[in-house]
Amino acid sequence: MRAAQVHRFGPVDNIFLKLNVPVPKITPSQVLVRVKAAGVNPVDTYIRSGNYANLPTLPYSPGREGAGIVEEIGAEVTSHTVGGRVWFTNPISGSAAEFAAVEACHVFPLPDNVSFTEGAGLGIAYLTAYRALFVKARAQAGESVFIHGATGGVGLAAVQMGKAHGLRIFGTAGTEEGIAIALANGAERVVNHNENDYVEKLLNEHKKGFDVILEMLANVNLNHDLALVGKFGRICVIGNRGQIQIDPRSLMQKESSIIGVMLGHTQLHEYPHMAASINSMLTENQIKPVIHHEYALSELAEAHRQVMEKTSSKGKIVVNLDLADNTIPDQPEAESED
Known part of the structure; x- marks a missing residue:
């Protein structure tokens, strides 16, 4: 699968697009989502720079929220079905990739009147x-x-x-x-x-x-x-x-x-009520995520720059995986092992 990856903590130039990353394997309690759009947040930039309390094991794919279509469900999952439109938070694997593994308790139905790019801005x-x-x-x-x-x-x-x-x-x-x-x-x-x-x-x-x-x-x-x-x-x-x-x-x-x-620090029992309330407001058109800019997956580094600058904050920045990747930066193999 295509996935953005970070092989060493530091500046945005350490984000690379990889074309043959293995699709995540899910456990019985997890859902595999075919990601259509991923949100980009300040926390993503803190993690990528190495300035965060809990850092992932390198290499890793950035992204802590997204929206897409359920590709596969674990044996214990009864809350979702294959083919369902969903939004999610706190993925096990990063959302800046074609597929993401997510605990089922962090996956929620995406209302029909909400686009995937809008849904990608809900999870955080x-x-x-x-x-x-x-x-x-x-x-x-x-x-x-x-x-x-x-x-x-x-x-x-x-x-x-x-x-x-x-x-x-x-x-x-x-x-x-x-x-x-x-x-x-x-x-x-x-x-x-x-x-x-x-x-x-x-x-x-x-x-x-x-x-x-x-x-x-x-x-x-x-x-x-x-x-x-x-x-x-x-x-x-x-x-x-x-x-x-x-x-x-x-x-x-x-x-x-x-x-x-x-x-x-949100407790697991709080998520269903919070997500249901948000979905109700979405369905009633009381709220609507404001999208500032959409980037292709290969442009994730530029999306991180935009989030860090905060010079014209006016809505969410998202990665739309349906946008064509115009450039594919090469990751030097020597660095990929660091």
């Missing part, structure tokens, strides 16, 4: 946003939600699902185009976080603060969040790239909370 962004909003923050209809970074994959997912659940959605973006996208997807008010006085503007408009804050870059924004959160408010840290110093008194004065959110 929408599950993470749902877990942050409704499992960890326990957001209720009528509450206000501020999304610090509302135009990335998780941010836009939270905007859409929050709106669908009757929450008042506010947020930030880095460009006028990003602001327009967030507003079009259900946000009530979006400010530019590149403006020096954006926090003061929000404080003047929302003197009581926000009930829930979703934070995508805590090492930069957490002190702003402590000012913006309301009494008894909840700050969910979804993304972080460094350390920051805060004054705990800010939490004490409002009895607010800082909650860490990591999709990998």
Whole structure:
């Protein structure tokens, strides 16, 4: 099968397209998916660079989510049938390949009104946003939600699902185009976080603060969040790239909370409810993944660059395996054994 592979941790140039990678073997509890599209996420770039707590054994294929068609099911699997359209998360083998092995509990039906490229953006962004909003923050209809970074994959997912659940959605973006996208997807008010006085503007408009804050870059924004959160408010840290110093008194004065959110800590019994809720919103056309750009499998290195730059975040970046591979980089055999 065709598969993107990383043979040594480091820069994006270490991603190569291989043409004769063995198809993964599945266990009785797993599903083999013929991948039609794979999502590309920041976590993929952390793993590929070697800056991640749990690194895979080399060589490996990147990709932690995708969508496709069930090719084979294990002997114990009763929840799926061969030929079914599905989306998935946390594959055993990477999703940036023609086939991926996935535990059946991480595979979910893909509604007929959702394309494979759209489905490829559900497994991390929408599950993470749902877990942050409704499992960890326990957001209720009528509450206000501020999304610090509302135009990335998780941010836009939270905007859409929050709106669908009757929450008042506010947020930030880095460009006028990003602001327009967030507003079009259900946000009530979006400010530019590149403006020096954006926090003061929000404080003047929302003197009581926000009930829930979703934070995508805590090492930069957490002190702003402590000012913006309301009494008894909840700050969910979804993304972080460094350390920051805060004054705990800010939490004490409002009895607010800082909650860490990591999709990998989701318990198995939580997945069916989360996926069913997301699928219900998809079927009712209440939410729709926003695709920023589609790349061919041979262009995965460029997709990683785009994710790392974050210069114009406005939706998901996906690899569409039906797109023709225009170039096939050769992997030197000497390096492939490192």
